[in-house]
Amino acid sequence: MNGEQLESVVYASNMGSYEQACKRFQWKDVESHFTWSRTGKVNMAHEAIDRHVYEGRGHKTALLYCDGQREEAYTFMQLCMESNRFGNVLRKYNVAKGDRVFIFMPRSPELIIALLGILKVGAVAGPLFEAFMETAVKDRLEDSGAVAIVTTPELLGRIRRDELPELKHIFVVGDCSSLDDGSLIDFKAEVNQASYEFEPEWLDREDGLIIHYTSGSTGKPKGVYHVQNAMIQHYYTGKVVLDLQEDDVYWCTADPGWVTGTSYGIFAPWLNGVTNVIRGGRFSPENWYRTIERYQVNIWYSAPTAFRMLMGANEEILDKYDLSSLRHVLSVGEPLNPEVVRWGWKAYGQRIHDTWWMTETGGQLICNYPQMAIKPGSMGKPLPGIEAAILDDEGRELPPNRMGHLAIRTGWPSMMRKIWNNPVKYDEYFRFNGWYVSGDSAYMDEEGYFWFQGRIDDVINSSGERIGPFEVESKLVEHPAVAEAGVIGKPDPLRGEIIKAFISLREGYQPSDELKEEIYGFVREGLSAHAAPREIEFKDRLPKTRSGKIMRRVLKAWELQLPTGDLSTIED
Ligand code: WTA
Numbered sequence: 001m002n003g004e005q006l007e008s009v010v011y012a013s014n015m016g017s018y019e020q021a022c023k024r025f026q027w028k029d030v031e032s033h034f035t036w037s038r039t040g041k042v043n044m045a046h047e048a049i050d051r052h053v054y055e056g057r058g059h060k061t062a063l064l065y066c067d068g069q070r071e072e073a074y075t076f077m078q079l080c081m082e083s084n085r086f087g088n089v090l091r092k093y094n095v096a097k098g099d100r101v102f103i104f105m106p107r108s109p110e111l112i113i114a115l116l117g118i119l120k121v122g123a124v125a126g127p128l129f130e131a132f133m134e135t136a137v138k139d140r141l142e143d144s145g146a147v148a149i150v151t152t153p154e155l156l157g158r159i160r161r162d163e164l165p166e167l168k169h170i171f172v173v174g175d176c177s178s179l180d181d182g183s184l185i186d187f188k189a190e191v192n193q194a195s196y197e198f199e200p201e202w203l204d205r206e207d208g209l210i211i212h213y214t215s216g217s218t219g220k221p222k223g224v225y226h227v228q229n230a231m232i233q234h235y236y237t238g239k240v241v242l243d244l245q246e247d248d249v250y251w252c253t254a255d256p257g258w259v260t261g262t263s264y265g266i267f268a269p270w271l272n273g274v275t276n277v278i279r280g281g282r283f284s285p286e287n288w289y290r291t292i293e294r295y296q297v298n299i300w301y302s303a304p305t306a307f308r309m310l311m312g313a314n315e316e317i318l319d320k321y322d323l324s325s326l327r328h329v330l331s332v333g334e335p336l337n338p339e340v341v342r343w344g345w346k347a348y349g350q351r352i353h354d355t356w357w358m359t360e361t362g363g364q365l366i367c368n369y370p371q372m373a374i375k376p377g378s379m380g381k382p383l384p385g386i387e388a389a390i391l392d393d394e395g396r397e398l399p400p401n402r403m404g405h406l407a408i409r410t411g412w413p414s415m416m417r418k419i420w421n422n423p424v425k426y427d428e429y430f431r432f433n434g435w436y437v438s439g440d441s442a443y444m445d446e447e448g449y450f451w452f453q454g455r456i457d458d459v460i461n462s463s464g465e466r467i468g469p470f471e472v473e474s475k476l477v478e479h480p481a482v483a484e485a486g487v488i489g490k491p492d493p494l495r496g497e498i499i500k501a502f503i504s505l506r507e508g509y510q511p512s513d514e515l516k517e518e519i520y521g522f523v524r525e526g527l528s529a530h531a532a533p534r535e536i537e538f539k540d541r542l543p544k545t546r547s548g549k550i551m552r553r554v555l556k557a558w559e560l561q562l563p564t565g566d567l568s569t570i571e572d
Contacts, residue, residue: 092194298327
């Protein structure tokens with residue numbers, strides 16, 4: 001039976017016979033686990049939540065939520081029922097298959113219920129990180145043509161309703177009576193009146209699931225569009241990489257505003273039917289360790305910046321909490337330093353398993369598996385079913401130990417299906433026939449382990465969050481004092497990189513610390529806190545090409561005191 005074959009793949013990869021697992025692997029064995037293998041139709045919310053109710057897990061705890069103020073538990077049955085109700089509300093307002101519906105709010109059970117409801121009516125979910133400010137929110141809603149949004153009274157003011165003609169419905173979670181001009185919909189009041197009875201919209205595998213906006217080195221953020229089919233990857237990697245088992249309690253620390261927070265904060269754990277912890281509120285070592293202790297978390301997925309912060313925390317904190325429930329610890333989003341892996345072994349008695357993937361890939365691709373020998377500093381090996389390679393600038397495969405473009409053979413289930421409104425951008429990823437080109441540079445060693453080297457483009461990775469320099473530069477030049485701006489990532493021991501802006505001022509403005517503060521605040525308030533430049537340097541002029549493009553490469557060389565390289569295209 002197909003199910004057994006998948007289990008044997010899992011078993012084999014857990015036992016380290018990776019080559020054997022690769023040989024035997026077939027995607028169709030994974031697919032056989034889903035409803036569509038019988039009906040041909042699918043819905044992520046059904047597969048992740050409702051299916052467990054029909055299969056006898058209705059009373060199992062699906063969600064453990066806490067944020068320091070609220071602490072709540074929901075069974076699969078409760079999530080099924082509550083999201084049915086919100087599905088009914090959405091239908092009442094004629095939100096239907098294919099519509100883009102955004103979620104802009106801090107983590108909470110309502111966020112989860114809203115997301116599941118959106119999926120149940122067949123709409124495409126668009127999660128937005130709560131720290132986004134007006135411009136960032138507007139760009140994303142406008143580009144995607146969102147028809148509805150779920151938000152909170154606190155964040156409502158950042159949505160420029162008068163400039164978004166396509167945005168018809170605003171659902172507010174929380175008291176909006178004082179804000180209401182008749183156009184707001186009270187989420188809770190509507191949900192409480194709605195019926196529990198609901199038939200999900202049955203979809204095809206290539207129908208839409210989610211759009212995550214992410215940054216490139218040029219242009220505004222790109223809407224990375226994923227389809228229902230991605231669930232195959234989420235389910236499979238939940239088994240073989242996260243090692244999810246029936247009685248596990250799993251915690252992914254990422255916010256659903258980023259892809260890790262949906263693919264691995266929502267889809268993978270619930271497709272596998274495990275108990276999922278979601279923690280809101282701020283990071284602190286105490287809060288985090290308390291969460292592990294209190295819920296007896298077995299499997300923990302976080303990011304290098306968080307591990308570095310925990311590593312930097314007072315050693316005694318570790319003695320205060322019982323972390324012995326941990327069985328498997330994973331990391332994603334930025335390079336995982338070898339010393340962090342070694343520290344994790346000492347601190348938690350666990351090897352931290354690095355995983356590599358991107359918003360565009362929808363799911364994990366290159367990983368360290370549970371029982372695999374870890375080489376600290378390496379991202380691991382491609383999953384069974386995934387072919388990865390290092391290509392040169394012409395798209396030819398390079399032999400081991402040569403650095404080049406990290407590329408993946410096209411056709412894995414969770415590959416993005418488009419960049420919203422931007423087919424040209426989409427095609428750039430696939431410029432070498434048969435390959436997806438990641439934009440990362442890496443090499444592969446003789447044993448098939450992949451080693452991350454850096455980004456090939458100018459994308460900045462600060463605390464695991466991707467920031468496009470163009471978006472920051474565009475905001476900077478809106479400030480009255482700024483004539484021109486060039487933005488780079490500056491290496492930082494804690495955050496990986498921080499954002500540094502080089503700025504030339506307009507006539508009449510003098511460099512000063514107050515002006516730096518003001519410009520920082522301007523980006524922070526207009527775009528978002530994580531996109532604001534922590535460091536600003538004023539320059540009389542910025543290096544530019546003859547066609548007027550600011551040369552970030554030269555700015556970076558200045559910063560790192562490296563040779564500036566070929567300057568033949570510079571202006572003067
Ligand atoms: C980087 C996050 C080194 C990389 C899921 C990639 C990593 C970008 C790793 C994607 C890793 C992700 N080691 N770098 N294990 N994982 N990255 O789209 O540059 O927010 O291209 O997706 O993060 O970031 P994104």
